[in-house]
Amino acid sequence: MAEEQNNGSCSPESCSSCAHADSCPSKQKESMKVAPNEYTHVKKVIGVVSGKGGVGKSMVTASLARMMREQGYSVGILDADITGPSIPKMYGIHEHAVGNELGMFPCIAKDETRIMSVNLLLDSEDTPVIWRGPIIAGVVTQFWNEVLWGDLDYLFVDMPPGTGDVPLTVFQSLPVDGVIIVTSPQDLVQMIVKKAYYMAKQMDVPVLGIVENYSYLECPDCGKKIPVFGESHVEETAEELGVKVLGKMPLDPKLASIVEEEKFYEVTNDYLKDAAEVLIS
Numbered sequence: 001m002a003e004e005q006n007n008g009s010c011s012p013e014s015c016s017s018c019a020h021a022d023s024c025p026s027k028q029k030e031s032m033k034v035a036p037n038e039y040t041h042v043k044k045v046i047g048v049v050s051g052k053g054g055v056g057k058s059m060v061t062a063s064l065a066r067m068m069r070e071q072g073y074s075v076g077i078l079d080a081d082i083t084g085p086s087i088p089k090m091y092g093i094h095e096h097a098v099g100n101e102l103g104m105f106p107c108i109a110k111d112e113t114r115i116m117s118v119n120l121l122l123d124s125e126d127t128p129v130i131w132r133g134p135i136i137a138g139v140v141t142q143f144w145n146e147v148l149w150g151d152l153d154y155l156f157v158d159m160p161p162g163t164g165d166v167p168l169t170v171f172q173s174l175p176v177d178g179v180i181i182v183t184s185p186q187d188l189v190q191m192i193v194k195k196a197y198y199m200a201k202q203m204d205v206p207v208l209g210i211v212e213n214y215s216y217l218e219c220p221d222c223g224k225k226i227p228v229f230g231e232s233h234v235e236e237t238a239e240e241l242g243v244k245v246l247g248k249m250p251l252d253p254k255l256a257s258i259v260e261e262e263k264f265y266e267v268t269n270d271y272l273k274d275a276a277e278v279l280i281s
């Protein structure tokens with residue numbers, strides 16, 4: 001019988017009737033999940049990943065969070081980019097996270113987005129985090145099960161770039177409902193997108209789609225779209241992988257300056273409307 005094959009492709013739900021359940025990879029994967037604390041109730045956990053650094057993953061994470069917040073959903077951002085945290089500063093948060101015997105409280109941005117990041121725990125924001133991979137991965141797990149997130153419709157996880165320890169821990173330990181891959185138009189990046197895609201697939205996490213950042217720059221005088229980083233190949237890549245393109249974001253000076261002003265809680269990002277549909281469905 002198909003569900004009795006020990007091949008890792010069956011669902012954990014079919015374990016009860018399967019003779020191979022104890023040694024089955026699908027059940028083992030399930031057992032590695034870390035339960036949240038009793039004060040955390042998150043409806044959807046969405047990972048934002050990129051194969052490579054600097055493609056604007058934090059920008060996309062925060063934009064998705066803003067978009068859902070604007071639609072009235074309660075949202076949180078778990079900044080899992082431990083060595084390069086940028087989310088609190090984008091929202092103008094420079095305070096220290098506080099806790100009690102039950103756990104740590106996320107900091108609350110002006111638009112009520114709940115945020116947890118290593119920068120909220122350091123004595124100085126400029127202190128570098130020089131920890132080995134397993135320690136960093138442990139902190140990310142604590143951000144899930146020791147932070148009192150409360151009731152959230154969406155928790156966005158801003159992952160560090162690449163396919164290392166932290167993405168692996170997040171996929172294994174958190175109940176990730178889907179990932180969004182961020183890319184930029186360069187050829188090399190398209191290849192790296194596939195690595196992120198295959199990692200998610202291997203971890204049985206659905207890929208909700210791809211967002212291309214830095215797609216073009218719009219001339220402020222004539223409105224012409226200039227492909228600064230070359231022609232986009234995102235549609236080809238998406239088609240090849242069988243996923244949707246959820247949006248193409250230009251290099252937008254308005255977005256850059258709102259990040260500089262640390263007022264991301266005011267952003268309305270219309271470039272990612274298709275992503276909202278996918279997140280709500």
Ligand SMILES: Nc1ncnc2c1ncn2[C@@H]1O[C@H](COP(=O)(O)OP(=O)(O)OP(=O)(O)O)[C@@H](O)[C@H]1O
Nearest residue numbers: 053054055056057058059161250251252255256259
């Ligand atoms: N579409 C955009 N328009 C203008 N500025 C942008 C855009 N996307 C990103 N930026 C800016 O580029 C910088 C890098 O973006 P971001 O921090 O989101 O990248 P990242 O992929 O998360 O980086 P890392 O991988 O190093 O964590 C930031 O200052 C951000 O504000």
